[in-house]
Amino acid sequence: MRQKLRNAELRLGLLVVLITTSGYLLVQLADKPKLPSDLWLFLGVVIALYGAAHFAVRRLAPNANPVLLPLAAFLNGIGFVVISRLDRDLARNQAAWTAAGVAAFIITLALVRRIRTLERYRYTFLFIGIIAVLLPLVPKLGKEINGARLWVGIGPLNFQPGEAAKVLLVIFFAAYLVDKRELLASGTRKFGRLILPDPKHLGPLLLVWGISILIMVRQKDLGSALLFFTVFSTMLYIATDRVSYLVIGGVLFIGGATIAYQLFDHVQTRVSTWIDPWPVADGKGFQIVQSMFAFGTGGLSGTGLGLGNPQQIPNAATDFVFSAVGEELGLIGAVAVLSAILLLVGSSFNIAIKTPRPFSKLFAGGLATILGVQSFIIIAGTTRVIPLTGITLPFVSYGGSSLVANFVILALLMRISDDTARAAAEQPSRTAHALPQ
């Protein structure tokens, strides 16, 4: 059984290697009509990276879900190809960060042998998580880049501790909610058809709301604030099965967003350029208009890799990487990426559904929500479905902290699915519903 799973993962991986290498080749051919000298090196590195991750899974989590790693690798590969087409220096960094991400993936699988060990250190994680969120606000240590203060610089290295914080805080919340969900689910006040929980149990929700507002105000990072808040509201809902938490969450979010809209110019700009970017197409709406031009120029099948002009969009490699995909690979490529994201998020929720342990269920659900919400925020932002908020597209965008954090999330999800399958194998009588496919 486990052999079958891993062989599927290997075959899908070969497909990803093929797609990534062809993409890289096309990008290079568009620049110069001869085979790039580093093609074999590139192929070797891609195989080595995927191989390392794959064989680590074979050893460390042999029963894990077989589609997560190929899907993440596909997104990562497409992202790298597009970044290499935009900026060679960034591509070199991204390659190094991908290696670091794979290393983080293997280390996570090696260190976290049982997911419940994480449950024990919940307050440690909470503590580190809050520090990580606040770190960029420390004078001298924190750095403001592109108008958002979410960076910490140590020597030549810049990283976003918020990326680590989101994983750490999800661990804490999963553990906390496992303990408190009975209380949170027992409604004491009826409000029309809604059953509201006792106000004293709303503490954690309000705490996260406060953290989100703080991020928004002090770090000017709308995307992360929205992400934090949505993830924790969703986790509360998963834990308690009470729609009232989604409603309260929604109300709090709308309240926070309204206040932010009135207080901050940059929020008003985001909203006005979302409603109608055309009058300011040369100014504040430049980015979103260029993004729409990119999609329009791409059309159904795209300009072809290396043959469009996605570098016209500011921040094409990070926030707007999806627009670059849309321009050069067209609607077909953009939908392929969307499908991969949907499958990745869907498989992650599937892991959450299948695992019998409450902590694992909540934890996997939280991680799946991170991937899903983060993808939606940025894709919907660049396509002008919602106001633009800068955030990375998981695995695709350029960005070291984000890439490493996403590989850690991937490892944790695979660990949970491996736990589930292994438990099912050890106790065959109880687990008819939890067999891996």
Add this chain to the structure above:
Amino acid sequence: MVVLILICVAQLTYLQIINAGHLANDPRNTRAALRDINRPRGPILSADGVVLARSVPSKDNTEFKYQREYPEGGLFAQVVGYQSFVFGNTGVESTYNDALVGREADLQLDNLSDLVSGSNGTGTVVLSLRVDVQREAAAALGLQRGSVVVLDLTTGEVVAMYSTPTYDPNPLAGHNSLEVQKAYKALNDDPNKPNLSRAFRELYAPGSTFKSVTAAVAIDESVATPAEPVYPTLSQLDLPQTDSVLRNFGGKECGGNLAESLRQSCNTTFGQIGLDLGDKFVGGMRKFGIGVIPPFDVAPGAIASIGPAAGSFDLNQPLFAFAGIGQGDVATTPLQMALAAAGIGNGGVIMKPHVGAEIKNSKGKVVRRIANEPWRTATSATTAQAVNTMMTDVVEQGTGTAAKITGVRVAGKTGTAQADGGPPHAWFIAFAPADAPRYAVSVIVERGGSLGSEATGGRVAAPIAARVLKVALNK
């Protein structure tokens, strides 16, 4: 989650399929220009083989592989245009862009069959403009502000098209975005508007040159023949519906039949014909192309010339009298007046104007000729011949004697057009040889040029027309 993704897919479909053409062609989307900037690009040549635009390997240390050059500078700028990575392409560089980069179907088919022989895929655009005629036009205009248009009236090919002031397109094709923007801004802020292609994008009252059109419409509509009726000899024409009058040039008396009136450029006669034609005048002008945008292969295209509104005669009859002498509501481009002369010279048929002659592949083989097609039938052939005879008379013994060329009979019409805020514009339209017409020409010197208020079309514009016709006819 699935719903949210589906919303994104729906929006993507809207952006990439439904609204894609609109977004891709938005002028603020410079991708089309950028896409081509690093492709090899064929040259633009004059009919006599002079390089008007070419791409050479870029020597500055920028990401750009080629530098576009315009060796003739301002001489052809308003036709050839420029290729700018900041502002996109204009002129022939825009209209024939697909041919220049080799994207045109004819070139691609040709390249398929030529794969082995290694043509580089770009196209060469050969224009119908001749450098010798163009240079003569520039020399004849000198520093005076105005335009010269020379057409091959049998084909519609533009032989010369020049207007002053002009500009050097080379800075706009530069690779430094800030410098290009500076050059562009300087051009736009110049009150003399050197980047305005006056020849096909500026309207002027055509003045008495328009009497050739009025005469043709009158004959076509059977309001007059060259001999009949005999119009009264007057110094001014009383206008209906008003107290004002239409005066002859210099207040002198004139009249007689159509031929005599055209020879002396008699305002009172043509004012009366405008009144006699009434609403039929509008339809007659339209046959000449007034009120219609002429098809023209120089981006951003020619603008339409204008005249009185259809059915407006009863509302404002004096405007029709003024229209008869090319004043009032009539305003034309120099190109339109060249087309009117061309139609009369070509038996009533106006050919579609175009500057492109043929597209060649990089090895010099012609892959496509730009078609010569009729555009409008302005008059019947007999009317055209009658007006031809009368216009020949104008040059032989009328107001246009300055346009005479030894050994060639020239048909022409002078114009001295009143314009608000200064001296009149000096005009001349002509075609030659009158007995076997080949070239039509239109000349305007704004505000009378160096002669100012002393200028007339006969003194200032007619000699310029003669100079360019002489070169065009190799006389």
